[in-house]
Amino acid sequence: xxxxxxxxxxxxxxxxxxxxxxxxxxxxxxxxxxxxxxxxxxxxxxxxxxxxxxxxxxxxxxxxxxxxxxxxxxxxxxxxxxxxxxxxxxxxxxxxxxxxxxxxxxxxxxxx
Amino acid sequence: xxxxxxxxxxxxxxxxxxxxxxxxxxxxxxxxxxxxxxxxxxxxxxxxxxxxxxxxxxxxxxxxxxxxxxxxxxxxxxxxxxxxxxxxxxxxxxxxxxxxxxxxxxxxxxxxxxxx
Numbered sequence: 001x002x003x004x005x006x007x008x009x010x011x012x013x014x015x016x017x018x019x020x021x022x023x024x025x026x027x028x029x030x031x032x033x034x035x036x037x038x039x040x041x042x043x044x045x046x047x048x049x050x051x052x053x054x055x056x057x058x059x060x061x062x063x064x065x066x067x068x069x070x071x072x073x074x075x076x077x078x079x080x081x082x083x084x085x086x087x088x089x090x091x092x093x094x095x096x097x098x099x100x101x102x103x104x105x106x107x108x109x110x111x112x
Numbered sequence: 113x114x115x116x117x118x119x120x121x122x123x124x125x126x127x128x129x130x131x132x133x134x135x136x137x138x139x140x141x142x143x144x145x146x147x148x149x150x151x152x153x154x155x156x157x158x159x160x161x162x163x164x165x166x167x168x169x170x171x172x173x174x175x176x177x178x179x180x181x182x183x184x185x186x187x188x189x190x191x192x193x194x195x196x197x198x199x200x201x202x203x204x205x206x207x208x209x210x211x212x213x214x215x216x217x218x219x220x221x222x223x224x225x226x227x228x
Contacts, residue, residue, distance in 0.1 A: 030213060041219035087155060091213055098162050099170060100214050104154035
């Protein structure tokens with residue numbers, strides 16, 4: 001079952017912040033975040049493992065609340081280059097679970 | 113250069129004509145996977161492989177076959193394509209991280225398939 005992402009789409013002006021949420025009905029081992037620009041392949045942003053960790057690089061960070069099976073991606077002081085569709089991918093807990101299931105995506109548009 | 117290579121990049125075919133989309137990676141990754149991308153549906157996993165001769169179904173395996181005879185290659189086979197298999201297909205690979213879990217996925221450039 002696909003994780004649920006919200007919002008489906010968001011428009012920002014340069015410099016504004018955004019939060020993208022990812023929620024699963026399953027107990028999770030890890031959450032992946034990827035960004036895809038139009039006509040291109042998805043590009044890896046980060047992985048978060050169970051344990052409630054938080055990660056970040058540059059002005060993009062993420063958190064993972066394993067008790068709620070939720071992850072959030074935070075984009076701070078957005079730049080034009082942040083435009084694209086963001087996907088979360090989830091891996092369920094449990095031995096031998098290699099399946100990575102992606103959400104439907106959140107389309108982010110940053111305008112000048 | 114580390115990469116995942118898919119072929120063909122574009123293909124128009126007719127219903128029922130068997131086709132194979134090849135995928136090759138040069139990073140010695142254990143894990144490989146196929147996804148299809150359709151508007152509004154995101155990326156849906158078709159099949160994945162944890163290593164040579166080890167494959168498993170994803171969320172939408174119907175109408176597809178895969179094989180993993182060599183570590184670097186993971187072809188996707190459509191035995192009898194139908195119009196509902198018209199889609200953008202991505203192959204991806206990763207090493208298996210600690211705990212035998214999927215690490216960072218490296219995606220190919222995609223193969224756009226149209227079945228008439």
